[in-house]
Amino acid sequence: MFGFGSMIDKLKKNPKKIVLTEGSDPRILEAASRLLASNFLKPILLGNEEEIFKASEDAGFNIRGAEIIDPRKYDRFEEMVEMFCEIRKSKGVQPEQAREILSHANYFGTMLIKMGVADCLLGGATYSTADTVRPALQIIKTKPGNTIVSSCFILVRPSATGENEVLAMADCAINIKPSEDELVEIAGETISCARVFGVDPKVAFLSYSTLGSGKGEDVIKVRNAANKAKEKFPEVPIDGELQFDAAVSPRVARQKCPQSGVAGYANTFIFPDINAGNIGYKIAQRMGNFEAYGPILLGLNAQINDLSRGCNALEVYSMAIITAALA
Numbered sequence: 291m292f293g294f295g296s297m298i299d300k301l302k303k304n305p306k307k308i309v310l311t312e313g314s315d316p317r318i319l320e321a322a323s324r325l326l327a328s329n330f331l332k333p334i335l336l337g338n339e340e341e342i343f344k345a346s347e348d349a350g351f352n353i354r355g356a357e358i359i360d361p362r363k364y365d366r367f368e369e370m371v372e373m374f375c376e377i378r379k380s381k382g383v384q385p386e387q388a389r390e391i392l393s394h395a396n397y398f399g400t401m402l403i404k405m406g407v408a409d410c411l412l413g414g415a416t417y418s419t420a421d422t423v424r425p426a427l428q429i430i431k432t433k434p435g436n437t438i439v440s441s442c443f444i445l446v447r448p449s450a451t452g453e454n455e456v457l458a459m460a461d462c463a464i465n466i467k468p469s470e471d472e473l474v475e476i477a478g479e480t481i482s483c484a485r486v487f488g489v490d491p492k493v494a495f496l497s498y499s500t501l502g503s504g505k506g507e508d509v510i511k512v513r514n515a516a517n518k519a520k521e522k523f524p525e526v527p528i529d530g531e532l533q534f535d536a537a538v539s540p541r542v543a544r545q546k547c548p549q550s551g552v553a554g555y556a557n558t559f560i561f562p563d564i565n566a567g568n569i570g571y572k573i574a575q576r577m578g579n580f581e582a583y584g585p586i587l588l589g590l591n592a593q594i595n596d597l598s599r600g601c602n603a604l605e606v607y608s609m610a611i612i613t614a615a616l617a
Contacts, residue, residue: 294608297615301330306614309399310606311413313337313358314345318415320603321610323351331614334359334408336395361398370401377404377429400425403592410617412610414596419463419585422596426587436589440464440476441596442483443571443584444612457574458484458491458558462567463585463596473515474522477560479588481526484558486616493519494537494556495530496566500546503533512562519560527552530560534570583608586616593617 310318313335322333323346334357335342346353361367371388374397378388391397396417402408414422423439432439441463449455460480465472473495481491495516499509509531516530529552536546536553543554561567575582583605585596595613597606 294611297611298328298330301611301614305330305332306409306617307332307334307357307407308610308614308617309334309336309402309408309411309413310610311336311395311399311411312415313342313395315415316345316349316351317601317603317606319346319349319351319353321606322353322356324603324607325610326353326355331610332357333610334399334402336361336399338362359402361393361395364398366405366407367392370398370405373405374401374429396421397425397429400429400594403594404429410593410595410613412595412597412606412613414599415601415606416599418599419596422594423464423587426590426592426594430590430592430594432589433591436475436479438465438468438472438475439587439589440468440472440479441585441587442480443582444483444487444586445571445574445578445580445582447578447580455580456484456487456489456557457580458487458489459567459571459574460560460588461564462561462571463564464587465564467563470511470515470518473512473560473562474518475589477515477519477528478523480558480560481523483586483588483616489557491526491558492552492556493526493528493530493558493560494532494534494552495519495528495560495562496534496537496570497531497562498533499531500533500536500553501529501531501550503546508562515560529553529556532556534559583612586612 325331339358374388440461442460445457447455461476484491497512512531520528529550535542537556540554547553574580593616
């Protein structure tokens with residue numbers, strides 16, 4: 291698998307504990323079995339112990355050595371309830387309500403991070419992105435200086451030279467219609483994430499216009515965001531607004547914007563909204579033969595990541611490594 295050697299080496303030196311919220315799902319069990327055999331990442335499976343072991347036996351996966359926590363039997367549950375009530379005090383959450391909320395694996399797992407029991411969390415194999423992000427925002431909250439949670443996909447494809455072509459795309463999963471300043475924040479987080487995967491970021495803010503060729507409010511928003519990002523991250527090559535062909539094709543770039551230092555060679559793409567981002571990364575994945583890793587959630591105080599409900603066991607395994615390496 292692409293780029294995982296350095297991440298695994300990092301985890302071998304400092305193993306992490308990762309919460310897998312859907313403990314009895316066969317895809318989770320297969321990934322957990324592989325992680326346990328590798329011994330560089332410690333999975334915590336949430337759910338009923340008897341059900342999890344039965345599901346693993348039925349599917350033929352060895353999960354001996356995994357830590358299994360049943361929210362209904364957790365010996366620190368009342369401590370968790372008290373802490374959650376304090377966190378949600380401004381919303382008037384009472385213990386009875388907290389017990390009900392924390393019976394759900396997404397909230398319970400997020401609280402395990404808050405309590406220091408685990409380092410990171412991976413969920414979403416059977417529920418929506420919103421169900422992963424909501425407890426993270428309520429409990430973990432955004433990093434100082436950040437106002438939003440965003441997301442990034444890392445796309446990987448072998449090239450003719452034998453090296454991998456690696457791209458970063460954001461935000462393809464979380465923010466529906468980000469503002470200028472939110473686009474700048476998304477760009478900053480995506481630049482940092484791209485570097486973890488060995489990308490030297492060349493950032494294109496994408497639009498249907500290239501440096502003034504088109505008009506409209508959306509064009510102005512992207513152009514302004516690109517200019518703000520240039521000021522905020524002066525060490526990073528950034529340009530925009532750019533059409534996708536100008537961003538990636540040197541020939542088109544020479545025609546449309548020969549003065550640009552990014553056009554034709556961009557590898558980090560900031561989309562104007564979630565429609566463009568979600569469609570864009572899926573076209574690259576399905577028609578461009580890129581492997582897509584993500585969505586990688588950015589901007590939180592702890593590393594929490596979301597799975598696609600259509601994921602397979604290899605994707606769970608890969609995302610578990612990525613999540614722990616970023617923690």
